[in-house]
Amino acid sequence: MNVTFTDEELAFRDEVKSFFENDFPQDILEKQNRSVALSREDMVRWHKVMYRRGWAAPNWPTEYGGTGWSTVQKYIFADEQARANAPAFLPFGVSMVGPIIYTYGNDAQKQRFLPDILEFNTWWCQGYSEAGAGSDLASLKTRADLDGDHYVVNGSKTWTTLAQYADWIFCLVRTNTDVARRQEGISFLLIDMNSPGISIKPILLLDGEHEVNEVHFDNVRVPSENLVGEEGKGWTYGKVLLQHERTGIAGVSGSRYALQRLRKQAGKAVRGAEPLAGNPTFMRKLAATEVELKALEYTELRTLASVASGKAPGPESSILKIAGTELRQQVDSLCVEAAGYYALPYVRDQYTMDSPDSERIGEGAETNSSLTYFNNRKVSIFGGSNEIQKNIIAKHVLGL
Numbered sequence: 364m365n366v367t368f369t370d371e372e373l374a375f376r377d378e379v380k381s382f383f384e385n386d387f388p389q390d391i392l393e394k395q396n397r398s399v400a401l402s403r404e405d406m407v408r409w410h411k412v413m414y415r416r417g418w419a420a421p422n423w424p425t426e427y428g429g430t431g432w433s434t435v436q437k438y439i440f441a442d443e444q445a446r447a448n449a450p451a452f453l454p455f456g457v458s459m460v461g462p463i464i465y466t467y468g469n470d471a472q473k474q475r476f477l478p479d480i481l482e483f484n485t486w487w488c489q490g491y492s493e494a495g496a497g498s499d500l501a502s503l504k505t506r507a508d509l510d511g512d513h514y515v516v517n518g519s520k521t522w523t524t525l526a527q528y529a530d531w532i533f534c535l536v537r538t539n540t541d542v543a544r545r546q547e548g549i550s551f552l553l554i555d556m557n558s559p560g561i562s563i564k565p566i567l568l569l570d571g572e573h574e575v576n577e578v579h580f581d582n583v584r585v586p587s588e589n590l591v592g593e594e595g596k597g598w599t600y601g602k603v604l605l606q607h608e609r610t611g612i613a614g615v616s617g618s619r620y621a622l623q624r625l626r627k628q629a630g631k632a633v634r635g636a637e638p639l640a641g642n643p644t645f646m647r648k649l650a651a652t653e654v655e656l657k658a659l660e661y662t663e664l665r666t667l668a669s670v671a672s673g674k675a676p677g678p679e680s681s682i683l684k685i686a687g688t689e690l691r692q693q694v695d696s697l698c699v700e701a702a703g704y705y706a707l708p709y710v711r712d713q714y715t716m717d718s719p720d721s722e723r724i725g726e727g728a729e730t731n732s733s734l735t736y737f738n739n740r741k742v743s744i745f746g747g748s749n750e751i752q753k754n755i756i757a758k759h760v761l762g763l
């Protein structure tokens with residue numbers, strides 16, 4: 364495996380680096396550095412900056428406005444994005460539903476939806492999971508019954524990330540119950556979130572953030588032209604989409620730069636205390652995590668080399684997902700340990716959920732380390748829980 368970059372790739376890296384240093388909204392990077400949640404406006408703004416730069420869709424083919432980057436360029440871009448501590452793309456539009464539309468959608472759907480996804484004029488959310496249909500997704504019960512030229516949708520989705528901001532939701536719905544296998548009779552439907560009959564109920568996560576929701580559908584009428592591909596083939600499309608999701612969740616570059624920031628912080632004396640770098644127990648744990656990260660980086664590069672040579676990512680994406688998310692959580696634990704007492708979360712106003720600076724105990728990143736720790740418990744659950752990934756490895760890699 365060759366891990367050196369060509370001169371062109373190195374020049375590309377410099378270009379991306381310079382973009383994040385000079386042209387990316389610095390107020391947003393500053394919030395990121397303090398681990399402060401970005402507002403809807405922040406997210407729309409920075410996605411539009413990427414659009415204007417022509418970099419809004421690293422994975423899309425150029426004919427739909429994608430960058431046409433090689434696998435290595437995509438890797439370099441993601442790495443520089445993580446180095447700058449810039450936010451990762453919101454996956455729901457550009458990484459999830461976009462590829463499904465340009466792969467399986469008809470021309471009218473491509474023309475209608477792709478430009479707005481690219482420019483971030485529409486906010487998408489993902490309607491797969493239901494109560495009782497998470498890991499066992501094929502048992503989903505939300506129904507879409509054809510009535511003339513509309514589907515009538517009834518049921519509920521849950522854990523729907525940022526649905527409170529969404530203009531559209533892509534859903535797996537049951538269009539046929541008279542099937543031999545539960546995976547059949549599921550369809551992929553695009554639903555306007557402003558349709559009458561949709562209601563949203565917030566779910567607060569461990570860190571107190573309103574990040575996920577329940578979305579309820581009560582006789583929601585959806586034009587049948589919003590069905591993507593063939594009726595009853597949604598399971599096939601949905602599985603393709605989950606592979607995209609999984610590879611992104613591993614977040615290897617993000618962990619690398621989080622560890623580098625932590626090592627730098629450990630070298631500083633904070634409030635007159637000895638630098639953590641003098642604490643052998645902590646430094647041993649930090650070094651052990653760095654070694655694990657290095658091993659994971661090589662696994663990621665091996666996968667990259669295989670994809671660059673034209674192979675589709677196989678069950679490696681499951682290995683990367685497990686190892687990458689466990690490592691991410693290990694890094695979060697070290698950050699909390701480094702912050703010590705100052706990691707204690709601030710008190711939020713119980714009515715407004717405001718978190719005024721005056722109530723913080725530690726400084727920004729210290730306090731937020733515990734909130735990040737709590738928030739990232741999710742990474743081993745979503746995108747197919749790590750236990751489910753182990754089942755995939757057992758079956759498809761070990762042949763058990």
Ligand SMILES: Cc1cc2nc3c(=O)[nH]c(=O)nc-3n(C[C@H](O)[C@H](O)[C@H](O)COP(=O)(O)OP(=O)(O)OC[C@H]3O[C@@H](n4cnc5c(N)ncnc54)[C@H](O)[C@@H]3O)c2cc1C
Nearest residue numbers: 489490491492497498522523524741744745746747748750
């Ligand atoms: C923060 C967050 C955001 C999310 N965002 C979205 C979203 O935007 N859209 C969306 O559709 N979904 C979303 N999800 C849902 C996510 O995909 C599911 O939570 C996940 O698939 C697990 O399903 P579940 O929660 O129903 O748990 P369950 O499937 O009930 O699993 C419970 C536990 O049992 C284990 N388990 C289950 N089956 C097996 C098995 N066969 N073998 C071994 N262990 C097993 C699981 O690993 C888990 O530990 C989100 C979840 C979280 C936490």
